[in-house]
Structure formats: structure tokens, C-alpha cells
């Protein structure tokens with residue numbers, strides 16, 4: 425059996441192939457199963473998932489992505505057991521505390537997207553701090569989706585447009601795709617070119633429903649804590665082989 429290719433070889437191949445996605449989004453899934461396989465409590469799976477976050481951020485910089493979006497905590501996740509929610513909140517704080525300076529030094533602009541008012545005050549303060557610290561950076565935009573649900577995001581955007589119409593500052597005819605996109609948390613970001621979901625699940629799970637209209641999907645069977653830049657590069661190589669038609673026919 426031949427050995428798996430080294431990440432550096434995959435990266436060289438990505439560069440030889442040429443065009444890389446501008447924006448990769450990831451549904452990080454499988455932390456709980458990773459922990460269960462080792463007879464560990466679920467929060468330890470999430471903790472182990474933090475190092476995969478570091479891996480893919482570094483991989484994204486190496487590849488030259490413009491935007492990396494990570495689904496860290498959904499609105500539905502608030503319904504998990506209290507202890508698990510508390511563990512995820514404190515991991516978020518710990519992540520920011522440990523990584524903010526490094527992310528800043530790497531030129532990463534960190535944006536946290538979602539209903540942030542629901543965060544604990546300590547987590548909210550940490551989130552505001554890292555966004556402020558890194559707002560001037562341009563190397564990579566890292567979108568971390570926290571307390572996020574795509575349907576709620578769409579309702580929020582609809583209300584914002586409806587309020588402008590009611591106030592007389594926008595006509596109904598001035599509502600189009602672009603106007604709608606500008607009311608979403610992702611305003612100003614290109615739509616994802618590639619969506620990766622780990623752990624073999626084949627669902628969108630209320631993530632970026634508007635923005636994923638023409639995104640290429642890649643399902644990896646690897647559980648999130650085992651996901652490294654090697655898997656990220658593998659997904660990008662797979663993407664580079666796709667024929668994106670956006671509903672049209674090939675050239």
C-alpha cells in the first residue's frame with residue numbers, strides 16, 4: 425500500500441493546478457463521535473477540535489484563500505445539555521485568548537457572525553475584543569459562525585428590507601439579490617465556492633442557505649478532530665477538478 429501524500433505535495437499540486445477557491449466554508453462535525461470512540465466526555469471532543477481549527481486556518485493561508493468560514497455553534501446547539509453549552513462557550517473564550525495574537529500576527533481578520541447577544545457576557549467581550557484587534561488585517565478573513573442559523577438570518581434580512589420600504593427609503597423594485605445579500609451577516613463576502621462537511625453527514629443543517637446556492641459540496645468521512653490541512657488540501661484538489669456551470673452549459 426502506498427503512503428498517503430504529504431501535505432506539502434498536495435499543496436504543490438494545488439499550485440500547479442492554478443485557480444483556488446476564494447471562499448471555503450466548513451461544517452465542523454463529529455466531535456462527539458470522536459470523543460465517544462475514545463470513551464471521553466463530549467466536551468473533550470470539542471477541545472480536540474480546536475487544533476483542527478488552527479490547522480485549517482494555517483492551511484487556508486498557505487493556499488491563499490480570501491475567506492474561510494467555520495460553523496462553530498448553531499442556534500439549535502443552545503438546546504444541547506447545559507454542561508456542553510457551557511463547555512463550548514468557555515472553549516470559545518479560550519480559543520480567542522490563546523489564538524488572538526497569533527491570528528493577528530498572521531494577518532487574519534476575525535469576524536464572528538450570528539446572534540451574538542445570546543453569548544455569555546465573558547464570551548461576548550472576548551468576541552468583541554478579537555474582532556477589534558484584527559479588523560485591519562487583510563491576509564485571510566476568518567468567519568466564525570456562532571449562535572448562527574441561516575433561516576433566522578434570512579428572516580432578519582427580510583425584516584431589514586421591509587423596514588426600509590415602510591420608512592420610504594427603499595422601493596420594492598430596489599430589492600434584488602445584491603440588496604438582499606447586503607443585509608446578511610456575510611455582507612461584502614463572496615459566496616462560498618466550496619463547502620466541506622466532516623464526519624460523513626450529508627446535510628446543510630441550516631448553514632448559509634442563501635449563500636450556498638452554487639457552492640460545490642464536499643463530504644469528508646473524517647471526524648473533525650482528525651481533520652488536518654491534508655484533508656483541506658484534498659478537498660481543494662477535488663474542487664479544482666469540478667466543472668462549475670452555474671446553471672449554464674460547459675464552454
Ligand code: FPP
Nearest residue numbers: 452453454455456457470473496515516519
Ligand atoms: C459538531 O460536532 C461540532 C460542534 C457543535 C462544535 C464545534 C466546535 C469546535 C470545533 C471547537 C471550538 C472551536 C472554536 C473556534 C471555539 P458534534 O458535537 O455535533 O459531533 P457528533 O455529531 O459526533 O455528536
